[in-house]
Amino acid sequence: xxxxxxxxxxxxxxxxxxxxxxxxxxxxxxxxxxxxxxxxxxxxxxxxxxxxxxxxxxxxxxxxxxxxxxxxxxxxxxxxxxxxxxxxxxxxxxxxxxxxxxxxxxxxxxxxxxxxxxxxxxxxxxxxxxxxxxxxxxxxxxxxxxxxxxxxxxxxxxxxxxxxxxxxxxxxxxxxxxxxxxxxxxxxxxxxxxxxxxxxxxxxxxxxxxxxxxxxxxxxxxxxxxxxxxxxxxxxxxxxxxxxxxxxxxxxxxxxxxxxxxxxxxxxxxxxxxxxxxxxxxxxxxxxxxxxxxxxxxxxxxxxxxxxxxxxxxxxxxxxxxxxxxxxxxxxxxxxxxxxxxxxxxxxxxxxxxxx
Amino acid sequence: xxxxxxxxxxxxxxxxxxxxxxxxxxxxxxxxxxxxxxxxxxxxxxxxxxxxxxxxxxxxxxxxxxxxxxxxxxxxxxxxxxxxxxxxxxxxxxxxxxxxxxxxxxxxxxxxxxxxxxxxxxxxxxxxxxxxxxxxxxxxxxxxxxxxxxxxxxxxxxxxxxxxxxxxxxxxxxxxxxxxxxxxxxxxxxxxxxxxxxxxxxxxxxxxxxxxxxxxxxxxxxxxxxxxxxxxxxxxxxxxxxxxxxxxxxxxxxxxxxxxxxxxxxxxxxxxxxxxxxxxxxxxxxxxxxxxxxxxxxxxxxxxxxxxxxxxxxxxxxxxxxxxxxxxxxxxxxxxxxxxxxxxxxxxxxxxxxxxxxxxxxxxxxxxxxxxxxxxxxxxxxxxxxxxxxxx
Numbered sequence: 078x079x080x081x082x083x084x085x086x087x088x089x090x091x092x093x094x095x096x097x098x099x100x101x102x103x104x105x106x107x108x109x110x111x112x113x114x115x116x117x118x119x120x121x122x123x124x125x126x127x128x129x130x131x132x133x134x135x136x137x138x139x140x141x142x143x144x145x146x147x148x149x150x151x152x153x154x155x156x157x158x159x160x161x162x163x164x165x166x167x168x169x170x171x172x173x174x175x176x177x178x179x180x181x182x183x184x185x186x187x188x189x190x191x192x193x194x195x196x197x198x199x200x201x202x203x204x205x206x207x208x209x210x211x212x213x214x215x216x217x218x219x220x221x222x223x224x225x226x227x228x229x230x231x232x233x234x235x236x237x238x239x240x241x242x243x244x245x246x247x248x249x250x251x252x253x254x255x256x257x258x259x260x261x262x263x264x265x266x267x268x269x270x271x272x273x274x275x276x277x278x279x280x281x282x283x284x285x286x287x288x289x290x291x292x293x294x295x296x297x298x299x300x301x302x303x304x305x306x307x308x309x310x311x312x313x314x315x316x317x318x319x320x321x322x323x324x325x326x327x328x329x330x331x332x333x334x335x336x337x338x339x340x341x342x343x344x345x346x347x348x349x350x351x352x353x354x355x356x357x358x359x360x361x362x363x364x365x366x367x368x369x370x371x372x373x374x375x376x377x378x379x380x381x382x383x384x385x386x387x388x389x390x391x392x393x394x395x396x397x398x399x400x401x402x403x404x405x406x407x408x409x410x411x412x413x414x415x416x417x418x419x420x421x422x423x424x425x426x427x428x429x430x431x432x433x
Numbered sequence: 434x435x436x437x438x439x440x441x442x443x444x445x446x447x448x449x450x451x452x453x454x455x456x457x458x459x460x461x462x463x464x465x466x467x468x469x470x471x472x473x474x475x476x477x478x479x480x481x482x483x484x485x486x487x488x489x490x491x492x493x494x495x496x497x498x499x500x501x502x503x504x505x506x507x508x509x510x511x512x513x514x515x516x517x518x519x520x521x522x523x524x525x526x527x528x529x530x531x532x533x534x535x536x537x538x539x540x541x542x543x544x545x546x547x548x549x550x551x552x553x554x555x556x557x558x559x560x561x562x563x564x565x566x567x568x569x570x571x572x573x574x575x576x577x578x579x580x581x582x583x584x585x586x587x588x589x590x591x592x593x594x595x596x597x598x599x600x601x602x603x604x605x606x607x608x609x610x611x612x613x614x615x616x617x618x619x620x621x622x623x624x625x626x627x628x629x630x631x632x633x634x635x636x637x638x639x640x641x642x643x644x645x646x647x648x649x650x651x652x653x654x655x656x657x658x659x660x661x662x663x664x665x666x667x668x669x670x671x672x673x674x675x676x677x678x679x680x681x682x683x684x685x686x687x688x689x690x691x692x693x694x695x696x697x698x699x700x701x702x703x704x705x706x707x708x709x710x711x712x713x714x715x716x717x718x719x720x721x722x723x724x725x726x727x728x729x730x731x732x733x734x735x736x737x738x739x740x741x742x743x744x745x746x747x748x749x750x751x752x753x754x755x756x757x758x759x760x761x762x763x764x765x766x767x768x769x770x771x772x773x774x775x776x777x778x779x780x781x782x783x784x785x786x787x788x789x790x791x792x793x794x795x796x797x798x799x800x801x802x803x804x805x806x807x808x809x810x811x812x813x814x815x816x817x818x819x820x821x822x823x824x825x
Contacts, residue, residue, distance in 0.1 A: 114549035172679075179582065184535050187618065188542045196477050196621045204622030205684050205810065209534050209582035214811030217681040223693060225677035226813055227590055229579045230534050231566055238579050242594060245601035251677075251700075266536075266545060270556050322575060422570070 078247050078316050079433065080302050080380045081254070081309035082160025084152035087298035087365040087374065088123040091130050092155055093381065099364050100378055100389040101406060106281045107294050107366065113265050120272060121281045122263045123296035123366030135219060141202060142215050143183040149174060149212040149260045150219050152299035156256060157220065160303045161310030170303075171224040171252035172213055173243055175235035175259045177369035179209040179228075182264040212260060224252045234321070234418050235259065236300075236373040237426040241319045243304050253305065259370030260299035271295050271367075275340060283367060284395045285338035285360030286402065288349060293340030296366015300373035302380075308433060314383035315431040317413075324427045327351075331415040331429075333388060333403060334358040335375045338419075339367040347419035349398065351427075356415075357403040359391035372418045372426075379414040379430045386411055386432075436706045437822055439599050441670040442656045443514030445506035445610075446763045448649030448750040449483035453509055454767050457749075461775035462795065466748060468633055468645055473498075474617040480629040483647030483751030484615055496558045498648075499533035502756070503564055503612035504571075506650035510608065514654040515666055522660055525576030525604035527594045528564040528652075529587025529611035530755035534580065537618045564612060576604030581755075585718070586677075586807035587611050588651060588758025589815040593675030595655050596817075605660045610759030612650035619754060620646055626685065634721035634752075635779035636745035637730055637791050644720040647751020651760030670766050673707070673802065673820040676700030680812030687724055691732035693814035694806065698736050705802065705818040709737045712818070713800025714774050716765045718808045719745025719791070720752050721779065725808055730787035733806075742798060744791045748778025758807040762817055765803040769821040773797050 085092065088107070089099035112118035125148055130136060135154055139147050153172070157165050184207040190199040205211060210228040217226055225246065229239055236259035243255040271277070271293060278284070278292035303309075304316065318326070334352060338345045339362035352358050361378045362371050382388055390406045416428040444454060449467040451457035460467070468481040485502065492505040511517070536559045544551035561567060565580040577598050581591040588611025595607035623629050623646060630643035655672055678696035680688035687694070702709060715737065717729055733743060746764050753760055768774045777791030806816045 112549075178536070179534060181536055184537050184618070185542060187622065188537060188539060189546075191539065191617070191621055192543055192546065196617075197624065199621050199625045201622070201625040201627075201685075204619075204625055207535070207618075207622070208584050208810050209531065210584050210809070210811040210813065211684060214679075214684050214813075217679045217812060218683065221681050223679050223681045223696065226583070226679040226811075227594070227677070228582045230563065230582050231578065231580060232560060232563055233566065238577060241577060241603065242579070242597060245597040245603065248601055249597060251597070266542070269545065269550075270553065273553060274556075321577065 078244055078304045078306055079308060080313040080316055081305050082156045082303035083377055083380060084155030084159060084301040085377050086125055086148050086152045088125055089364060091151055093159055096377060097381060104282065104363050104392040120268050120277060121294045122268060123294060124263055125297055138219055139215060143180055143206045145180045145260060145262050146212040146215040148299040149258060150215050152301045153216045153256050153258060154220055156301035156303045166221060168253040169224045170222050171246050171255040172216060172222060173227045173229060173239040173255060173257050174213045175229050175239040175370055177230060177232050177235055177261050178267060179230060180207050180211060181267060182262055183207040185266055232369055233420045233424055234426045236370045237319050237418060237428060247306050255304045256301050257304055258299060258301040259373035261297060261368050261370050263295045263297040268295055282393050283340050283363040284393055285336060285362055286396050286398060286400050288346045288398060289344045291340040291343055291345050293367035296368045298365055300377050312433050313380035315433055317429040317431045320427045331356055331413045332411045333414045335379055335414060335416040336360045337372040337375055339371050341367045341369060342421040344421055348417065351417045352400050354401050357401050359403040361392060363393040375416055376428060379416055383411055383414065383430055383432050434600055436673045437671040437820060438658045439596055439672045440656050440658050440661045441653050441672055441766050442661055442666050443510035443654030444763045444766055445509030445652040446760055447485055447502055447505045448753060448760055449485055449647055450749040452489065460749060464776060464778060466633060466778055473615055476620065478624055480624060480631060481645055482615055483645055485648055496555060497562050498614035499530055499612050500562050500564060500567055502614060502650040503528060506652040507568060507608055510652045510654045519572055522605040523576040524572060524574035525595060525598050525607040526565045526569040526574050526578045527581060527591040527607055527609045529581040529591040529758060530564050530613050531582060531584055531587060532613050532616045533562055533564050534582045539617060583813045584810035585754055586758055586809035586813045586815040587755035589807040589817055590677055592653060592762055592817050593677055593815060596672055596675050599655060599657055606656045608652060609655055610652035611756040613648055613754045613756040615646055615648040628722045630721060633779055634748055636719035636721045636747055636777060637726045637787060638780050639782040639784040641721045641726060643722050645751040647753045649750060649753045649756050649760055651756060651763040653763060669822050670770060671820045671822060674701040674705030674818035677815040682812050685810055687728045687808055689728060691728045693812055694729065694732045694808060697814040697816045701816040701818045707802055711800055712737060712802045712804050713798040714742040714803055716761045716805040717743055717745050718806050719747055721747060727786055729808060730789045734788035739788060741789060742792055742796060743789055744774050744777035762805045765805040766819050769803050769819060
């Protein structure tokens with residue numbers, strides 16, 4: 078299947094152009110977020126600022142939606158528009174949204190209701206928005222998409238699982254195209270949990286090539302790919318394989334290795350087994366923050382590189398283990414990119430992108 | 434691949450209607466409705482619920498009630514399928530839920546809010562408790578793994594995902610279904626929506642006043658026929674089709690025309706390669722709310738005609754949310770095998786606005802196919818078609 082369109086919303090803005098700018102400009106410091114109940118306390122995070130979204134049309138329709146729903150709708154709509162396919166909205170489009178934590182901020186808001194007002198005085202709107210599939214519901218109703226619709230969750234590789242299912246849907250003719258998305262939010266409770274369970278990056282820089290010990294900066298955002306079997310108006314690349322576990326092409330040549338290392342695991346040494354001195358490696362988590370759906374941003378970078386035939390410099394280049402890094406941005410012939418995700422349990426997923 | 438190539442070789446279920454199919458079917462025959470006041474958490478409200486009174490001791494995991502329910506159902510299904518060892522095949526796991534996907538522990542959050550800190554025990558349980566991931570790691574499953582969180586259609590959609598995986602040869606066997614515990618948060622949430630019934634639910638009844646929440650798990654072992662043949666196994670049941678379509682209408686209300694449900698049913702029947710007349714009965718979503726039953730009844734009548742045998746089993750289990758699709762698919766498969774469906778509990782008086790009435794008494798079924806439907810928050814609609822062959 079092919080990536081026909083992309084919609085990306087991160088701390089660096091909305092749209093492929095904003096993402097390309099981020100890839101060109103490199104690392105920026107995260108925001109300092111106040112810690113509730115801790116005067117003067119701060120933690121770093123990469124947040125999406127919806128005030129920077131220039132076109133307010135969709136946001137006006139989403140006044141009652143929570144932030145997860147808003148970023149999901151914006152990214153999904155952007156992916157459809159980016160495809161350039163005429164009357165794409167009239168096609169039978171399936172949607173699969175992958176999220177690790179869902180609408181946790183709204184869920185805690187609903188718990189606030191229960192604690193503050195009691196069982197009988199809670200807000201039905203808050204409850205409705207706290208349901209995991211509310212975001213996709215807003216996507217379908219806002220964009221009038223009536224195909225098969227799923228929200229799925231895992232803590233390991235949720236976006237890649239969604240990609241694998243999308244391929245099956247397309248192969249079986251369940252829809253003409255599939256919008257596959259990943260979306261997750263930052264919230265104070267999640268930040269608190271990250272502080273306790275993981276190591277915050279003291280200087281705000283995620284160091285993907287340190288492997289152990291690791292450090293993280295929470296992030297948030299949404300990525301949607303419009304996938305299809307045809308080539309559409311201007312496809313980015315082929316998505317040739319998503320493989321969990323063993324990879325028969327492990328030793329096959331690739332022009333770039335992308336790794337999803339972002340400090341969410343305390344030990345990311347498993348990546349080292351995948352890297353070689355023959356293939357440059359990059360990781361773009363330092364641009365957007367640590368997220369369990371973060372692999373989607375790396376794949377978006379890979380797809381853009383294949384379209385532009387340009388390798389973007391990996392943004393944070395601390396390299397204590399001497400990994401061959403993609404240290405500069407340059408135009409080059411790119412035929413294939415291997416994207417690798419590993420977790421601390423020895424599980425892995427490998428995704429291959431290829432030039433069309 | 435033909436439409437009977439994905440066999441259902443094991444069924445497992447636990448709900449207020451019973452632990453295991455034997456207990457459940459006996460409850461159905463007796464017409465037992467085991468609803469009562471909430472006992473699992475303190476609340477100022479008095480809406481009755483369908484709790485599982487006793488989770489078998491071996492499955493009781495502290496703070497992980499949904500997972501406990503799921504594991505109980507999974508083991509039943511594996512036992513029926515004769516699968517003590519899964520190492521010989523690629524096993525996928527796809528389970529639907531709502532509650533287990535959310536970190537909604539009130540004690541944890543109260544502590545965090547009041548003191549700025551809280552023990553992370555409940556966070557650890559949550560992170561370890563992703564249903565499909567947890568089960569896959571317990572079983573060392575080597576196939577695809579997903580937890581579906583499509584609200585009330587999660588279980589049905591999980592079974593549909595499993596069908597897609599098997600048809601695409603991503604695995605040989607899938608453990609599929611749904612599980613959900615009765616939880617304080619949705620109890621308050623559904624009450625706030627004004628759709629909880631102060632009495633017992635009465636799906637499709639003229640005087641229905643809303644739903645009762647319940648809990649449980651329903652799991653199927655879905656298996657390629659080729660693998661089942663090699664194992665010398667046959668249940669005679671197969672998963673013939675799945676359809677899922679969205680209303681694109683409203684966050685909490687179904688499309689008045691049932692746009693998505695209609696399209697889901699058409700897609701599921703098409704995949705099964707059958708016409709509506711070949712369907713022996715429909716196990717409807719039938720929550721007992723005004724809107725759901727009205728829309729669903731109209732759509733079922735339009736597609737299957739006025740003579741359709743139809744029921745809702747939520748009168749026995751309550752609405753088990755993410756588990757409902759799994760539980761009801763298991764009931765549908767069991768009914769095909771047994772040759773009868775129970776009376777649609779709670780139904781007494783026909784609603785003139787709904788052109789179908791559910792069965793009032795235990796009824797024999799004709800036809801080799803059953804359909805189970807789910808409608809969900811967010812406008813999700815899903816249907817599965819289950820068939821019964823003559824054996825292998």
